[in-house]
Amino acid sequence: MSPTDRIRDHAGQGAATTVAAHRSRRRLRADRARQLADLLRRQLLTGAFPDGALPHESTLAAEYRASRNTVRQALDLLRHEGLVERQPGVGTLVVARKYPHGLDRLMGLAETLREHGRVTNEVRAMGPVPAPAPVAERLQVPSGTDVLCIERLRRLGGLPLSLDITYIPLDIGTELLGADLENTDVFRLLEAVTGQPLGHAEVTLEAVNADAHSAGVLEAPRGAAVLMLERLTHLADGRPVDLEFIRFRGDRITMSGLLHRSL
Amino acid sequence: MSPTDRIRDHAGQGAATTVAAHRSRRRLRADRARQLADLLRRQLLTGAFPDGALPHESTLAAEYRASRNTVRQALDLLRHEGLVERQPGVGTLVVARKYPHGLDRLMGLAETLREHGRVTNEVRAMGPVPAPAPVAERLQVPSGTDVLCIERLRRLGGLPLSLDITYIPLDIGTELLGADLENTDVFRLLEAVTGQPLGHAEVTLEAVNADAHSAGVLEAPRGAAVLMLERLTHLADGRPVDLEFIRFRGDRITMSGLLHRSL
Numbered sequence: 001m002s003p004t005d006r007i008r009d010h011a012g013q014g015a016a017t018t019v020a021a022h023r024s025r026r027r028l029r030a031d032r033a034r035q036l037a038d039l040l041r042r043q044l045l046t047g048a049f050p051d052g053a054l055p056h057e058s059t060l061a062a063e064y065r066a067s068r069n070t071v072r073q074a075l076d077l078l079r080h081e082g083l084v085e086r087q088p089g090v091g092t093l094v095v096a097r098k099y100p101h102g103l104d105r106l107m108g109l110a111e112t113l114r115e116h117g118r119v120t121n122e123v124r125a126m127g128p129v130p131a132p133a134p135v136a137e138r139l140q141v142p143s144g145t146d147v148l149c150i151e152r153l154r155r156l157g158g159l160p161l162s163l164d165i166t167y168i169p170l171d172i173g174t175e176l177l178g179a180d181l182e183n184t185d186v187f188r189l190l191e192a193v194t195g196q197p198l199g200h201a202e203v204t205l206e207a208v209n210a211d212a213h214s215a216g217v218l219e220a221p222r223g224a225a226v227l228m229l230e231r232l233t234h235l236a237d238g239r240p241v242d243l244e245f246i247r248f249r250g251d252r253i254t255m256s257g258l259l260h261r262s263l
Numbered sequence: 264m265s266p267t268d269r270i271r272d273h274a275g276q277g278a279a280t281t282v283a284a285h286r287s288r289r290r291l292r293a294d295r296a297r298q299l300a301d302l303l304r305r306q307l308l309t310g311a312f313p314d315g316a317l318p319h320e321s322t323l324a325a326e327y328r329a330s331r332n333t334v335r336q337a338l339d340l341l342r343h344e345g346l347v348e349r350q351p352g353v354g355t356l357v358v359a360r361k362y363p364h365g366l367d368r369l370m371g372l373a374e375t376l377r378e379h380g381r382v383t384n385e386v387r388a389m390g391p392v393p394a395p396a397p398v399a400e401r402l403q404v405p406s407g408t409d410v411l412c413i414e415r416l417r418r419l420g421g422l423p424l425s426l427d428i429t430y431i432p433l434d435i436g437t438e439l440l441g442a443d444l445e446n447t448d449v450f451r452l453l454e455a456v457t458g459q460p461l462g463h464a465e466v467t468l469e470a471v472n473a474d475a476h477s478a479g480v481l482e483a484p485r486g487a488a489v490l491m492l493e494r495l496t497h498l499a500d501g502r503p504v505d506l507e508f509i510r511f512r513g514d515r516i517t518m519s520g521l522l523h524r525s526l
Contacts, residue, residue: 207513250470
């Protein structure tokens, strides 16, 4: 190896080290920005900024012992989630609110969000359909029997919140046909029609990207994160009466509950 | 209005009617495709296709009384979610599996997924940090006191499953520094270190789009839907000891539980 090669080699290593150090710094900042965004998201969701504005970047930087760049990156993450808007000369404003949906008790949407505003339902489609095998099986009706299928777009204070598909056995479903579905939870109607309270529900939650059509209906960007809830609700006597597939806008809802170590 | 105008007008109306009818058909097909996709997703997640292949399009069309176009569109939705792949001449193959995480009992990831494979943890960062106010408040330590912060990438059978940030009070955290965090749930370690079982946890679930950096770490596409879990876990004696922010890949996990109408 000639001296020149050695110098070139050394210079190359130096450059590589600088790039690696730079990458590592960038990675660390991205990690710290995410950590800060998680803390601010929590503050935001629990109403810690009642006047609708976040503290100034420099205040946040001091409070969270972070660099201004990290703070900016964290606020940018929240902006991408649609939770805040940044206005030059004004600051960072809270623009979206997420509503808490309980995971501890089986409740309809209007019941659970009563204190946050009025839930209205746009019935997009409603009518009997032959039950596909997986629906029939879960509702314990013979495959191919007609069940009532209802598709609703649900709004809170006029803003789209969820897109729900509901399957109900037809003997109960028929009695719902004349009901005020626009303003009443199906849960309430099921209890009124059957004369017994609901018992329990099996629920499954997933996060999925909204397909173009669902996004359009929910007035959300294509690919927006959606909280999918599948719920099979039983009457108090155990009969399954309500199979639902609900797409909640991810930027409008949170699900909260209490878990215990031992049952 | 001249006869020509009348004809033109009539033709215009006809065209409008045709466009509206076409739109309505397309909307209906999109609705039906989504409904079918929801049913197939459920089948897929509960292992209804044990040989890893979905039935042929024409079989699905007959079974679900849907048109071939609706079936194709439904399969396309599942493909976009990363759940199936469509191979010409072969058919529709299940390519991703979602793992069930219980919502009924407080459990660590390795515990809950034991039957599905081995959970390993890559510790990306670990060390004391001054507790930011929202962390200090929830862990009931004075603001600015050092807490242990751990960032882990968790894998099941080698595949990235979640990115976790964990904050633990330092008196307990210090004892975790030498522990086998690569192969052990923090829950298990907390119980071993404190000599008492965990009690309960407050959890909040959200669906968010992954930021570029989180997506990179999780090896998911940018913007992929992520199931965010915030969890504050308490010891049996009530002391809060573990605040976590967990990003689960939406295409790898579901959360399931049982809800009751009355508590």
